[in-house]
Amino acid sequence: MSTPTPTPTPTPTCSNSGPVVPKTPLITFLEILQKTALNTLGPKNFNPKLYVDLSLKSNLSITQNAFDDLPRTPNGSVSVTDLNGFIQSYFNGAGEDLVHTEPVDFVPEPEGFLPEVVNWEVRAWALEVHSLWKNLSRKVSDRVLEWPEFHTLLPLTKPVIIPGSRFREVNYWDSYWVISLFSSIFLMGGALNLSCRGLLASKMYETAKGIVTNLISLIDEFGHVLNGARAYYTNRSQPPLLSAMVYDIYTRTGDIDFARKSLPALLKEHKFWNSEIHSVIIHDAEGCNRTLSRYYAMWNKPRPESSTIDIETASKLMNDSAKQYLYRDLASTAESGWDFSTRWMRNGSDLTTLATTSIIPVDLNAFILKMELDIVFLANVTGDCTISVHFQEAAQARKQAMNSVFGMQRWGNGLIIGLAMELHAR
Incomplete structure (x- = not known):
């Protein structure tokens, strides 16, 4: 499709200003920890998101006091040993606030699964992809529900399918591809178009409804679906x-x-x-x-x-x-x-x-x-x-x-x- 050239010169009625959602004290502190970790570890392979995904083992004031008491070099940095020891003592690892859960509607080969796919190699591949739902299924840990102020993860009530990699929480538009993914497979020079609608192709309707229920709960609380289920995405x-x-x-x-x-x-x-x-x-x-x-x-x-x-x-x-x-x-x-x-x-x-x-x-x-x-x-x-x-x-x-x-x-x-x-x- 060619890109048409618009004829009007648009004049917006609003300037580049607007509301700013306040940060929680936990997020503010985790950003300080993130900056300290960068100064200590250096920029190579540094993952800043890891630090704001950590969850507290005890209350924030105790953790902040322990952080303030860490030995500093003359330039204000913290040694690798002291930083790692502090994180291990006062935080649970990033991602530990989500626990694996078996999807209630998963079966190894759903009845009527991709009936038009008869090539055994393609079918085996599709079933292998289907099996990944079990690996990616998570639920919020009971600790998040009991102590939400210790976590940046939001306490969603239904199981989720996580994107993977550094994204340890459900994300908004990733959820569409999880539920309603379209896929085209190219085989021996010909395109076999499969309406592989993610969880729907896998007949995992209850899991799909649960994901939507979680997103709706974010709308009910915040007025919109967040980028992801973290307090820093509000x-x-x-x-x-x-x-x-x-x-x-x-x-x-x-x-x-x-x-x-x-x-x-x-x-x-x-x-x-x-x-x-x-x-x-x-x-x-x-x-x-x-x-x-x-x-x-x-x-x-x-x-x-x-x-x-x-x-x-x-x-x-x-x-x-x-x-x-x-x-x-x-x-x-x-x-x-x-x-x-x-x-x-x-x-x-x-x-x-x-x-x-x-x-x-x-x-x-x-x-x-x-x-x-x-x-x-x-x-x-x-x-x-x-x-x-x-x-x-x-x-x-x-x-x-x-x-x-x-x-x-x-x-x-x-x-x-x-x-x-x-x-x-x-």
């Missing part, structure tokens, strides 16, 4: 795919009670993505005001999970205001899930030129359009005509806005990719 979301998960689960299961219970959360999420900080009103070439959405994190500081990296990146800038702009754009790029693609940069080789909050992404608005259409569908199946009519109108308005602003005259069935329109907000 300042941002990720691409809004919850409605797609609900839609896919409903169309596979016909569980109308699940659809009915999910609908209020989808309305809250839609409100979040159309809130003042995410909405931009554009005066188009036809003289009409069009409303579209952008990524915009509620944050203007270094991201706790990457604090030392963000501080180093911002050190190239000369004043605090410029650094705050950059910190918000770094967090907003993480909200996009494309961290850090050059699509968000004015200069693709310089991360300080991020302009994410000054861009209206076509794919974000396509996701929100799908959300609106999903809500129409779910409102219809649950018998809520008022919501259905309202979101039919919202979807039509967004489609008209996208056609006008992005110059899109035709819509395909797939994901619309590529056009990112810069706003002159700075």
Whole structure:
């Protein structure tokens, strides 16, 4: 698909300012520990997220006092031995607050599993992938539920499927690929397109519903689905795919009670993505005001999970205001899930030129359009005509806005990719 050139010069109604979600005392302390560890261990293979994923063995004040009492060299650093000893004495390891759990609906080969796949090699591979659900299934430990203030992990009540690697918690849009993954397998020069819908292909409907239930609980508590289930992710979301998960689960299961219970959360999420900080009103070439959405994190500081990296990146800038702009754009790029693609940069080789909050992404608005259409569908199946009519109108308005602003005259069935329109907000 070619990328159309937009004709209007957009004028946003909002500046690059906005709310900042406060940090907890635990996160503030773990960032200090993270910085100390970097000074002690050096930058090679340093993983800053590990330190904000640690959980306390005892209360924070005792831990802080022990940290303050550590011997320091004249330049203020801590020895490797003392640092490692302190962490072992006062913290549980990163990831220990999630424990393995067997999915209740896992079977080695589900009945009716990928019936169109007859090639034995491909089928064996698919079953091997299917078996990974057991390895990636986790639940929050009882200790998190009992002592949530000792953890940055949030106390979700249902089992989760973790992405793996350094991501030890459930993440938002990763969950869509877990539940509703599309896969194409290329075999002997021919493409075999499999609608391998993740957990749904594995007939693990209860696990999929549990993941959605967890995400809905985040909306109920914070007003939006967080980037991930950590206290330091409360300042941002990720691409809004919850409605797609609900839609896919409903169309596979016909569980109308699940659809009915999910609908209020989808309305809250839609409100979040159309809130003042995410909405931009554009005066188009036809003289009409069009409303579209952008990524915009509620944050203007270094991201706790990457604090030392963000501080180093911002050190190239000369004043605090410029650094705050950059910190918000770094967090907003993480909200996009494309961290850090050059699509968000004015200069693709310089991360300080991020302009994410000054861009209206076509794919974000396509996701929100799908959300609106999903809500129409779910409102219809649950018998809520008022919501259905309202979101039919919202979807039509967004489609008209996208056609006008992005110059899109035709819509395909797939994901619309590529056009990112810069706003002159700075």
